[in-house]
Amino acid sequence: MKALRKFCLYALSLLAFGQGRAQNEPKHLYVFKDRNYLCLRAVDLSDAAVLDSSQLVATYRYSYQKELWNPLRWSETEVVLQIGARWSKCFPAVLRQIDEQLTRTGDGSAGGRGVFSPRIGTVYENLAKHRLSSEHRYPFSDRLIRYDEPADTTVWRVGGEAVEVLGYACIPATATFRGREWTIWFAPDLPAAANLWLFRGVPGLILRAETAQFRFECTAIRPSREAILQLKANGRKLSRERWRSLERHYHEEPYRAFNNNDENAFFEDRFRLNGDNWTIEYNPIELE
Structure with missing residues (x-):
């Protein structure tokens, strides 16, 4: 700081x-x-829509290799998963922090922007319709970019030695997902209507996930009633392909x-x- x-x-x-x-x-x-860390602007939450109230909240340590040429240099941030009866939301905690600060102060210069590497966006899921909506903030801009897609079930290869995460026995599974070979560990004792990030298709909450350059590790799980907020859109919807081209x-x-x-x-x-x-x-x- x-x-x-x-x-x-x-x-x-x-x-x-x-x-x-x-x-x-x-x-x-x-x-x-560091020129690789871009500026994402905060959003006033006063106009946000309340989609649902969470029943379960899980917090993850999200780590990623900062540079391809240096496998020893990693960055990390916190990711929050809110699961309600009708909606879920997975998002970087830093976005909520800067949004809440801006909403409290009303001053964009006091907590109006967050400087970090935006490797992951916000993911909403409409649990009844099995539809995902991904949301990204365009750097240095007020634009919110969203695109929708079905909450497709990934075919996972289940097997291997179980590990314990936060006291829960977790079963490993692997799959190629969005071009990367992922290994996940899920807890059958924690059945969940939604799951971490875009991962779907296993009968339990994912508490750990990793690929060569990205990792998620659950650090806390708690019953909690929090408002699941969706920001007011101020930009046009794009396809996922168009967003990836912009990125x-x-x-x-x-x-x-x-x-x-x-x-x-x-x-x-x-x-x-x-x-x-x-x-x-x-x-x-x-x-x-």
């Missing part, structure tokens, strides 16, 4: 300096400690994707990023 405050203060100083300059100076300045584009050409007709300027520490020196390694959790 100290490093983030330092960069925010530096950005404000640049902004103050720019206000006294020519009209063609950028309106928004973004300063990163690749902003990794391969981030300056072109985000500079918004030169309204935005980007710095890594004090080094200005542009179309010639800025790319972001593209290593999505879904390969196909």
